[in-house]
Amino acid sequence: MSTLLDFVGNTPLVELNRINTKKTVKLLAKLEGQNPGGSVKDRAAFSMIKGALDRGELKPGMKLIEATSGNTGIALAMIARLYDVEIELVLPQNSTRERIVTMEAFGAKVILNETMEGARDYAEAKVSEGGYLMLNQFANPDNYRSHYRTTGPEIWRDTDGQVTHFVSAMGTTGTIMGTSRFLKEQNEAIQIIGCQPTDGSQIPGIRKWPQEYLPKIFEPQRVDQIIDVSQEEATQMTRQLAQIEGVFAGMSSGGAVAAALKLIESLDEGVVVCIICDRGDRYLSSDLFG
Numbered sequence: 624m625s626t627l628l629d630f631v632g633n634t635p636l637v638e639l640n641r642i643n644t645k646k647t648v649k650l651l652a653k654l655e656g657q658n659p660g661g662s663v664k665d666r667a668a669f670s671m672i673k674g675a676l677d678r679g680e681l682k683p684g685m686k687l688i689e690a691t692s693g694n695t696g697i698a699l700a701m702i703a704r705l706y707d708v709e710i711e712l713v714l715p716q717n718s719t720r721e722r723i724v725t726m727e728a729f730g731a732k733v734i735l736n737e738t739m740e741g742a743r744d745y746a747e748a749k750v751s752e753g754g755y756l757m758l759n760q761f762a763n764p765d766n767y768r769s770h771y772r773t774t775g776p777e778i779w780r781d782t783d784g785q786v787t788h789f790v791s792a793m794g795t796t797g798t799i800m801g802t803s804r805f806l807k808e809q810n811e812a813i814q815i816i817g818c819q820p821t822d823g824s825q826i827p828g829i830r831k832w833p834q835e836y837l838p839k840i841f842e843p844q845r846v847d848q849i850i851d852v853s854q855e856e857a858t859q860m861t862r863q864l865a866q867i868e869g870v871f872a873g874m875s876s877g878g879a880v881a882a883a884l885k886l887i888e889s890l891d892e893g894v895v896v897c898i899i900c901d902r903g904d905r906y907l908s909s910d911l912f913g
Contacts (some may be wrong), residue, residue, distance in 0.1 A: 627705065631658055631665045632773040636781040636896070642867050643884065647892045650883055651786075652870060653778065656902035660698040663774075663900045667797050668698035670769035671758040672706060681756050686711060688755045690742035692794065692827055693722040694901050695760055700729035711755070713742040717825075720908045740836055762839035766797035767804070774798065775805025778896050786813060787893035790883040792829040792875040793817045793849075796841040798898060803845040817846045818882035824854035828875030828900055850882040857881055861903070861911060871903035874911055 634657045643650040655663035675681035687710040689699055696712040703710040711732040714723065718735070726733050736742040743761070750757045760766050778786055789806055791799040796817075803815040820826045829852075832838065861877025864870040876899040883897040903912065 627659050628669060628702070631669050633777060634658060636778070637870075639864075639868050639870070639880070642863060642880070643887060645887050645890070648887045648890050649894045650880075650887065651782065651894065651896045652868075652880070652899045653774070653896060654870070654899050656872060656899060658698075660694075660701045661902050661905070662694035662698060663798055663898060664694040664698040665702070666769040666773055667760060667766040667795075668695060668702050670765040670772075671760065671763050672699065672702050672708070674763075674765040674768075675756065675758060676706065681708065685756050686754060688713065688746050688749050688757050689760065690714075690736075690739065690746040691760070692739055693718050693905065694828065695795070696726050696731070696733075697722060697729070699758070700726045700731035703731070704729050711749070713746050715739045715742055717827075719827075719906055721905045725905075739830070740833070743836065760795045760797065761836075764840065766795060767801035767840050770798050770801025771804045772801075774898075775802040778802065779806065779809050782894055782896065784809065785894045786896050788814045788816060788883075788886060788890075788895040790816045790818060790850075790879055790886060790895060790897040792826075792879045792898065792900060793819050793841075793846075794828050794830050794875070796838045800840055800842060800845055807845070814847045815845060816882065816886055817849045818852055818879050819849055820857075820878070821851045821853045824852070824857075826852070826854055826857045826874050826878050827906075828873065829857075829878050848886075850885050852878040852881045852885075858911060860884075862913070864899075865903060865912070870899060872899045873901045873903055873906055875900045 658665035857878035
């Protein structure tokens, strides 16, 4: 009999053939909201917790603590519960109510901090006091390894090796780092495109980090191009995804699709795959959908 963890990954890849009007280029969306915890972060959370247990880093009686903007926290809370591990999650204050309540529903303790950077500092301070293990998604190789083992191979398989471009939002950068590693091993010509916010834009799940907070797992040479997307562009594209394609997703997904469409303007042909990070029901208390 299957367990919940057997259904992490193998998410659908669907064509967005209405929002993309250039018929010589295919735009495919990987629907990560179909994971059990509702986002792409199920992959990394499973990989990081299992890795810590297998290596003996997470010992009986220890608690997990992690700074997260939301989706990773939900995934960690769900999977920690399956392993009977207590977890404390530290979120920025602008996190939506849906995310906070979902984490608490899985039994996690939730702490709010003014900023994401502050949340990371708080978690590190608690670890230094003892009794906590921080998986540290920003520096943990198990984050990107999960995408090397699963996301990349799934995209290669489901496009019959025809993928030419991969577009992903950049937050912890685990998705883009791991997928880039795998796809480039199959075909060095595949282009890897990262999406980040324009200066002053706030897009949950996409960050342009200050140098001192840049994720340690990020290797710039693994990204061929970075496309900036504004908060307004991400918001409008998220709404259009729901209204035109029936894809109900969060704002980072709108940002990734907006970046993919900017890329497609410069292409004559190709197969572009982008990541739809999560589901839109996590943003209903915000003004994302008006």
